[in-house]
Amino acid sequence: MKLYDADASGNCYKVRLFAALANIELETVAVDIPGGAHKRPPLSELNPLGQLPVLEDGAQVVRDSQAILVYLAGAYGGLAWWPAHPQGQADIVQWLSFAANEIQHSLCAARLVRKFGYALDQAAALAKSPGVLALLDKHLERHDWLALGRPTIADCAVYPYVVLAPEGDVELKPYNHVARWIERLEGLPGYLPKP
Amino acid sequence: MKLYDADASGNCYKVRLFAALANIELETVAVDIPGGAHKRPPLSELNPLGQLPVLEDGAQVVRDSQAILVYLAGAYGGLAWWPAHPQGQADIVQWLSFAANEIQHSLCAARLVRKFGYALDQAAALAKSPGVLALLDKHLERHDWLALGRPTIADCAVYPYVVLAPEGDVELKPYNHVARWIERLEGLPGYLPKP
Numbered sequence: 271m272k273l274y275d276a277d278a279s280g281n282c283y284k285v286r287l288f289a290a291l292a293n294i295e296l297e298t299v300a301v302d303i304p305g306g307a308h309k310r311p312p313l314s315e316l317n318p319l320g321q322l323p324v325l326e327d328g329a330q331v332v333r334d335s336q337a338i339l340v341y342l343a344g345a346y347g348g349l350a351w352w353p354a355h356p357q358g359q360a361d362i363v364q365w366l367s368f369a370a371n372e373i374q375h376s377l378c379a380a381r382l383v384r385k386f387g388y389a390l391d392q393a394a395a396l397a398k399s400p401g402v403l404a405l406l407d408k409h410l411e412r413h414d415w416l417a418l419g420r421p422t423i424a425d426c427a428v429y430p431y432v433v434l435a436p437e438g439d440v441e442l443k444p445y446n447h448v449a450r451w452i453e454r455l456e457g458l459p460g461y462l463p464k465p
Numbered sequence: 466m467k468l469y470d471a472d473a474s475g476n477c478y479k480v481r482l483f484a485a486l487a488n489i490e491l492e493t494v495a496v497d498i499p500g501g502a503h504k505r506p507p508l509s510e511l512n513p514l515g516q517l518p519v520l521e522d523g524a525q526v527v528r529d530s531q532a533i534l535v536y537l538a539g540a541y542g543g544l545a546w547w548p549a550h551p552q553g554q555a556d557i558v559q560w561l562s563f564a565a566n567e568i569q570h571s572l573c574a575a576r577l578v579r580k581f582g583y584a585l586d587q588a589a590a591l592a593k594s595p596g597v598l599a600l601l602d603k604h605l606e607r608h609d610w611l612a613l614g615r616p617t618i619a620d621c622a623v624y625p626y627v628v629l630a631p632e633g634d635v636e637l638k639p640y641n642h643v644a645r646w647i648e649r650l651e652g653l654p655g656y657l658p659k660p
Binding site for chain 1: 513514525527528529531532533535536538539540549550551552554555556558559561562563565566567569570586589600603604
């Protein structure tokens with residue numbers, strides 16, 4: 271099973287982190303992002319969006335980090351990470367959307383500008399970030415994990431760009447409950463350190 | 466089962482559309498968005514993000530249109546709309562992320578500015594929109610439906626802001642395969658017309 275991967279990408283790290291925690295073996299294939307290899311064939315044929323990560327498992331190709339988490343957890347990770355009942359799946363999908371939308375356009379975008387020089391609106395990304403972190407902090411004040419009272423793929427989808435936020439000049443210090451959740455996640459067996 | 470709803474919201478329409486297609490009965494509760502009722506208690510307690518739609522099914526509360534689709538399909542809609550196998554779920558989740566990220570920040574954002582006066586970057590939203598539609602068009606050139614070769618919640622998540630795109634000054638005419646997919650979807654039994 272191949273993961274087309276870039277070490278510094280938080281979206282790729284979501285997948286590597288989950289695979290490490292769930293003890294799933296992945297062959298990572300490093301993609302030359304500065305050289306634009308993800309925007310050209312053969313990778314652009316696997317993922318027309320021209321984004322990483324992409325997972326190839328035999329004939330099955332999955333793009334989008336959230337979808338890859340669902341695939342890996344469903345196929346190899348076990349029900350603890352992604353349950354079979356609709357209540358639990360919906361609870362997790364709420365956080366997958368939060369990762370794809372709110373986090374992507376705040377913490378992640380701020381880092382893309384600051385660290386990699388992407389032409390995105392840094393001021394807008396920085397303006398959104400405290401609200402996103404405050405919301406997360408308030409949730410984590412009453413919950414040890416994002417969903418289902420245990421570690422799930424929701425945590426794997428949200429943690430990477432939160433812990434990498436300081437690389438985008440976003441301060442994590444005001445958010446005590448986020449800090450303790452980060453400690454809990456980093457204490458899980460198999461935890462793979464952030465890039 | 467209550468859906469906290471706003472008629473003009475594409476995200477709420479995703480849920481109403483799916484419920485109509487899958488013959489699921491919902492009680493809709495109209496929320497005063499211009500008056501900010503979604504940002505205040507009691508609704509802000511159900512959804513701290515201050516967004517609609519929100520679904521309340523007994524003690525179960527689900528926020529986020531994509532998560533509500535997963536919940537309704539899993540609990541009431543049947544496996545045709547949201548299968549139990551990880552390949553099918555991942556195939557659909559790819560499009561749920563596409564709806565939450567790419568479509569939200571292009572077609573949806575352009576409409577929010579044009580129709581409702583939201584303070585978002587209209588130029589950026591309009592600049593992204595043709596790429597999003599071209600990608601969709603290319604996929605629909607080879608597929609009748611977004612995932613699994615049949616209508617699923619992926620179509621219900623993506624269709625609303627595509628068909629409403631002209632309200633944001635985004636032109637749909639160049640995208641023939643998108644137009645035929647729209648016709649197919651609007652021909653499904655139970656189809657609920659767009660707001």
